[in-house]
Amino acid sequence: MILKAYQTVRYRTQHKVMKYLSMVLPFPVPDILQGPGSVKKLARRIQADGVKNVIVVTDKVLMELGLPDVFLDSLDESGIEYTIYDEVMPNPTIECIEDGVKVYKAEKCNGIVAFGGGSAMDCAKIIGARVSNGYMPIRRMKGNFMVWLPLPPLYAIPTTAGTGSETTVAAVVSDPKTHEKFAINDLKLVPKVAVLDPELMVGLPPHITSTTGMDALTHAVEAYIGLNGNPFTDDKAKAATLLIFENLEKAYSNGSDLEARNNMALASYYAGTAFTRAYVGYVHAIAHNMGGMYGVPHGLANAIILAPVLEFCRKESEKKLADLAIAGGIGELGEPAEDLSIRFIEKIKTMNKNMKIPSTIKELKKEDIPLIAKRALAEAHPDYPVPRIMTMEECKKLIGKLLS
Ligand SMILES: NC(=O)c1ccc[n+]([C@@H]2O[C@H](COP(=O)([O-])OP(=O)(O)OC[C@H]3O[C@@H](n4cnc5c(N)ncnc54)[C@H](O)[C@@H]3O)[C@@H](O)[C@H]2O)c1
Ligand SMILES: [Fe+2]
Known part of the structure; x- marks a missing residue:
């Protein structure tokens, strides 16, 4: 208990330092040809x-x-x-x-x-x-x-x-x-x-369109619900969320839809702009290890892990998930934040389902879970400014849900 409290204070202090740094660091911005x-x-x-x-x-x-x-x-x-x-x-x-x-x-x-x-x-x-x-x-x-x-x-x-x-x-x-x-x-x-x-x-196959698009959504969501966002990154994350909600399934079902492709290219760029300053969270920490361990494509891993991680931190992120639901056009101001946050997570599950993304990782082996959890937490702590800090047991349990 004392150890957990000590760790929380240590991580949160580091997050504050990083938040300050990300506001003063001169992040270069590429010139855009669009x-x-x-x-x-x-x-x-x-x-x-x-x-x-x-x-x-x-x-x-x-x-x-x-x-x-x-x-x-x-x-x-x-x-x-x-x-x-x-x-x-x-x-x-x-x-x-x-x-x-x-x-x-x-x-x-x-x-x-x-x-x-x-x-x-x-x-x-x-x-x-x-x-x-x-x-x-x-x-x-x-x-x-x-x-x-x-x-x-x-x-x-x-x-x-x-x-x-x-x-x-x-x-x-x-x-x-x-x-x-x-x-x-x-x-x-x-x-x-x-x-x-x-x-x-235009020629990006549907299964790569869907999973890479969900990677962009994960960037927007993790940047927004993490503790290191600022008004600039928040705006980019919200803009990316709306573009992805409105265009990803269109690009998936009709790859030649140039407008949807254009909007997804912008969404990906905006989400990148947000997370490079505000960081990512446990979805990426676990996904990177699925990539390193089994070669699971990055976007696919994120798409599968996003909803379970949001369920883990839904209460702590309730207000922010509600903001994203409104920004993404699936909710109205004035609706209860709890409803909106649940609807946001359901929307992710529905998008995955519509785009035939599974809810488990077929390569995952039960005996690897302790090592994956250990490495994921080592990646996330203390760098990722997550809304709720995960213990080793919670991490193993969450990864266990991804077993086929
Ligand atoms: N640097 C960062 O900020 C950052 C952020 C997130 C992920 N990543 C990393 O990026 C990598 C994943 O990148 P990705 O998701 O873009 O996939 P990818 O670059 O691995 O490409 C996936 C597949 O799609 C094919 N492909 C790409 N464009 C195509 C097109 N237009 N038409 C047809 N096929 C096409 C590629 O040949 C490849 O086989 C991972 O290693 C991940 O960790 C980096
Ligand atoms: Fe990513």
């Missing part, structure tokens, strides 16, 4: 920055789809040399990043373009961090502010509407040796330019 076809404008910008030879970090799926072609043609037209590094896998590993660093150096590049989902963007970010900080192994960059020297110019072209990595200070890496997934957080990881082009998202 709207259908905007990807064609990036080459000119790269040229104007004096960058002559870029590494394009992407994956084989996107190369086979020919998705980067329009962009690569525009690089040719602008006389910018490029080398394609397409070895990125979902949940990028340390090895995959180190291979990218070798290519960057061998080809004497002087800029980086991330073309893809969060995996490509995070891989590109850490390639950049390693190129500039050669003495610093990736594992030692884990945590906050461990990237000392600035990255080469970094440009992000997201092709999923989910992670918000195009505007965040974070990059997430998997360590296959320990089956851990960890984040590197540094202001220097924010790209110079982010391209939000919905045309690149």
Whole structure:
């Protein structure tokens, strides 16, 4: 009991310090190229920055789809040399990043373009961090502010509407040796330019559209209900929630709906803007470990874990969940906060159901639960400013609910 009280005071003190820091830190904001076809404008910008030879970090799926072609043609037209590094896998590993660093150096590049989902963007970010900080192994960059020297110019072209990595200070890496997934957080990881082009998202398959969209919703919700939000992040989180409620199922059922795709690209960016300043919570702490342990896609893990975590902290977050229900257009001012908060959680469950997202994690093994809980709490405490602090027993119980 005394230990728990001591821990609560320690965590809450740290949260206050971080809240203050997040308000005074000069978070860089990428320049935005936005709207259908905007990807064609990036080459000119790269040229104007004096960058002559870029590494394009992407994956084989996107190369086979020919998705980067329009962009690569525009690089040719602008006389910018490029080398394609397409070895990125979902949940990028340390090895995959180190291979990218070798290519960057061998080809004497002087800029980086991330073309893809969060995996490509995070891989590109850490390639950049390693190129500039050669003495610093990736594992030692884990945590906050461990990237000392600035990255080469970094440009992000997201092709999923989910992670918000195009505007965040974070990059997430998997360590296959320990089956851990960890984040590197540094202001220097924010790209110079982010391209939000919905045309690149039209071919995103429905099951990736849905899960990456639920990742964006998780960012908005965790940023809003956590204790470190401020009026700026609150506005972004509310705007993202409304856009996601209104557009995610449309984009899921009709991938060619350009307006829905455009709104989801914006929602993902807004949610990224919110959580990079206000942080995430237990949904991400547990989801990262499902990714590290079993390779469960990040968005899918978040989509499944979001409702159980909100049920765990519903009372503590009642007012804020009610705000989000109103902001998301599923409630009215004046309705009881309890009803609105319950309706908000039900809405998440309904969206998952409509988009055929399961409510359990099929890879999860009962015997792994203690280790996953231990690692999830080690990730969350003391950094994540969660509305209700979870004990080890509560965490194990919650993860147990995710068993098939
Ligand atoms: N840095 C951050 O702030 C941040 C935030 C949240 C998540 N993440 C990380 O991002 C990663 C997940 O990223 P993600 O959810 O965007 O998925 P992803 O990048 O792993 O991509 C998932 C799959 O979708 C395919 N794909 C992507 N765009 C496509 C398109 N337009 N058309 C067809 N297929 C396409 C990819 O080839 C890949 O096979 C995880 O490692 C997660 O931890 C990072
Ligand atoms: Fe996420």
